[in-house]
Amino acid sequence: MFKKTIAIIILCLLIILFPSVSYGHESLSDPGHKPPLENSGTDPCNAEAALEIIERVAENTGNISFKAAKTVIMWHPPGTTACMSNITHKAPNLTKTEYLPSSSSTCGLRTIISDGKSTWHYEPSLEVVFHMPEIPSLHDDLKDKNEGGKPNRIKDIALIKDNYEVSMVSTENLIGRSAYIIELKPRHFGNPSRKIWVDKEYPFILKTEKYGSDGALSSVSFYNQIEFFPFFDDDIFKLDIPSNITKVELPVLSGLIPLDELNRKADFSIPMPEFIPPGYVIEGGILSSYKPFPAAHIRLTDGLNTISYFVSPGTGGNNKGQDTLSTMADMSGVNVVRRSEKGYDLTLVGESDESLLKKMAESIHPPLIQNKPPRHPLVDYLSSFLYQLFLLER
Amino acid sequence: MNMNCEKVKSLLSAYLDSELSSHEMRQIRLHLIDCETCKSEYESLRTTKDILGMLDSPSLPREFWPELRDRIKSQPIPKSYSNLFMKLIIPAAAMVILAILPFVMATHTRASKDFISTKPNSIEPYVREYIISELDRPFSDKTSLGFVAAGQAVTMYSSNLFELYDGYSEPNDTIPASTRTEKQTQPKAFQPVMFVSPK
Numbered sequence: 001m002f003k004k005t006i007a008i009i010i011l012c013l014l015i016i017l018f019p020s021v022s023y024g025h026e027s028l029s030d031p032g033h034k035p036p037l038e039n040s041g042t043d044p045c046n047a048e049a050a051l052e053i054i055e056r057v058a059e060n061t062g063n064i065s066f067k068a069a070k071t072v073i074m075w076h077p078p079g080t081t082a083c084m085s086n087i088t089h090k091a092p093n094l095t096k097t098e099y100l101p102s103s104s105s106t107c108g109l110r111t112i113i114s115d116g117k118s119t120w121h122y123e124p125s126l127e128v129v130f131h132m133p134e135i136p137s138l139h140d141d142l143k144d145k146n147e148g149g150k151p152n153r154i155k156d157i158a159l160i161k162d163n164y165e166v167s168m169v170s171t172e173n174l175i176g177r178s179a180y181i182i183e184l185k186p187r188h189f190g191n192p193s194r195k196i197w198v199d200k201e202y203p204f205i206l207k208t209e210k211y212g213s214d215g216a217l218s219s220v221s222f223y224n225q226i227e228f229f230p231f232f233d234d235d236i237f238k239l240d241i242p243s244n245i246t247k248v249e250l251p252v253l254s255g256l257i258p259l260d261e262l263n264r265k266a267d268f269s270i271p272m273p274e275f276i277p278p279g280y281v282i283e284g285g286i287l288s289s290y291k292p293f294p295a296a297h298i299r300l301t302d303g304l305n306t307i308s309y310f311v312s313p314g315t316g317g318n319n320k321g322q323d324t325l326s327t328m329a330d331m332s333g334v335n336v337v338r339r340s341e342k343g344y345d346l347t348l349v350g351e352s353d354e355s356l357l358k359k360m361a362e363s364i365h366p367p368l369i370q371n372k373p374p375r376h377p378l379v380d381y382l383s384s385f386l387y388q389l390f391l392l393e394r
Numbered sequence: 395m396n397m398n399c400e401k402v403k404s405l406l407s408a409y410l411d412s413e414l415s416s417h418e419m420r421q422i423r424l425h426l427i428d429c430e431t432c433k434s435e436y437e438s439l440r441t442t443k444d445i446l447g448m449l450d451s452p453s454l455p456r457e458f459w460p461e462l463r464d465r466i467k468s469q470p471i472p473k474s475y476s477n478l479f480m481k482l483i484i485p486a487a488a489m490v491i492l493a494i495l496p497f498v499m500a501t502h503t504r505a506s507k508d509f510i511s512t513k514p515n516s517i518e519p520y521v522r523e524y525i526i527s528e529l530d531r532p533f534s535d536k537t538s539l540g541f542v543a544a545g546q547a548v549t550m551y552s553s554n555l556f557e558l559y560d561g562y563s564e565p566n567d568t569i570p571a572s573t574r575t576e577k578q579t580q581p582k583a584f585q586p587v588m589f590v591s592p593k
């Protein structure tokens with residue numbers, strides 16, 4: 001009897017001290033532990049680890065000095081683009097990238113140098129140097145004004161958690177370094193997915209594969225060789241070019257501002273889309289400095305991808321004033337959807353599926369700018385013809 | 395440096411046919427951005443040319459010109475008709491032209507205003523702004539974005555699209571010394587740096 005009592009007490013103690021014995025593996029998770037990713041079928045611990053790794057990568061962007069050679073290959077409908085480059089980065093802001101010319105090119109190296117304040121781009125084929133003041137941080141401008149004052153990088157991670165299934169696929173040795181392979185699959189239709197190889201020692205992306213919304217590989221970029229924290233002189237961040245090269249000063253893009261401020265600054269009403277692709281949030285906007293027409297540029301993000309929405313009043317339509325909708329793909333692989341309605345020119349740019357951008361464009365209903373009196377086309381023709389005949393032609 | 399309206403008007407037709415030097419083309423393009431009057435005339439001229447260009451030119455029979463020449467030779471203009479033409483028809487035509495000119499001018503101005511809104515149809519400015527803002531994302535691949543942005547810059551520079559930005563300045567040859575190395579004195583025949591591919 002005594003032995004049985006002792007055994008029961010020991011068993012109770014064991015149950016109290018080690019609840020997992022009675023409830024199995026699930027009870028290992030603490031009360032605050034998040035449930036597994038929806039529909040992911042991935043191990044939550046695996047997902048947590050993957051998220052922790054990408055958080056570290058985001059936090060340390062630019063903080064790791066390195067010297068490397070890198071290859072980028074992009075596949076688009078018009079063809080394939082590839083480039084090789086030499087990159088030298090000194091934390092936190094100094095970066096020099098030299099793009100190697102193709103074998104058929106007789107030009108020198110296309111070079112881009114950024115010091116955090118300015119970007120210098122030397123284009124040997126044109127014998128021109130473009131100088132552009134650095135954007136007064138599109139993100140930092142907003143972080144103090146937004147709710148909570150969180151830096152956008154942290155907000156990006158929060159959005160990625162909501163909109164992507166993040167999982168660690170496996171590990172792999174790459175250019176002599178051990179790396180985690182992390183996959184980011186979109187939860188919502190129409191967005192590109194990504195696979196990244198993150199160095200095990202440093203929070204640094206060694207390789208990226210991007211897949212279109214149809215699942216096809218759209219681009220891959222990887223380091224052929226890398227050396228972390230090397231020694232280098234600051235002099236290598238100076239442009240090594242002939243003195244008589246033409247300098248072209250490019251305008252700076254302003255920082256993002258909240259939408260209400262943008263509406264106050266723009267001298268036209270900004271129509272907003274009724275449909276926003278699931279998972280995307282509006283980050284803010286800027287007023288474009290492109291002269292021929294006033295335009296507002298509104299940015300949306302799902303944490304990983306961006307959609308830019310440009311709106312410009314009084315410029316839309318063809319010469320007959322008809323509304324139009326057109327789609328096109330740029331050489332860089334981004335989709336562009338242009339729509340004109342009621343005199344407004346609406347342009348959407350992004351890597352999301354074309355159907356999403358189209359649906360978004362079609363959900364924008366700009367206000368009527370003005371009613372133009374209808375004219376007979378013959379009057380137009382005759383007036384122009386007579387005018388040319390009598391006044392311009394000698 | 396800048397062209398005045400009179401000169402621009404005289405060159406509009408050649409500008410439309412791309413017969414001018416690149417410098418003149420650029421000057422006129424810049425002038426047209428700022429001058430609504432010249433822009434109206436340019437649009438009007440372009441529309442007229444477009445419309446006329448759409449007309450089919452009828453082909454004449456081979457014997458048309460010899461026959462016409464023979465007829466003209468065989469029928470001299472009577473003196474009385476010539477006098478009538480000089481004394482009556484020309485002044486009457488001049489009166490009609492003077493009468494309808496204000497109407498034509500007014501209609502023309504109104505018609506041209508509808509074409510002022512014509513804008514460059516290029517998507518480069520939009521894609522460039524998109525790419526530049528993408529550079530700020532924590533997981534963006536800055537090497538490929540930089541490559542694309544550089545390509546956009548080359549296209550826009552070659553198409554003179556940068557001139558349409560506020561804050562753009564005319565190219566000059568001065569590069570601050572702080573951004574150059576001591577090799578700045580080397581001749582223009584620039585020798586590319588030899589790159590040794592990593593093994």
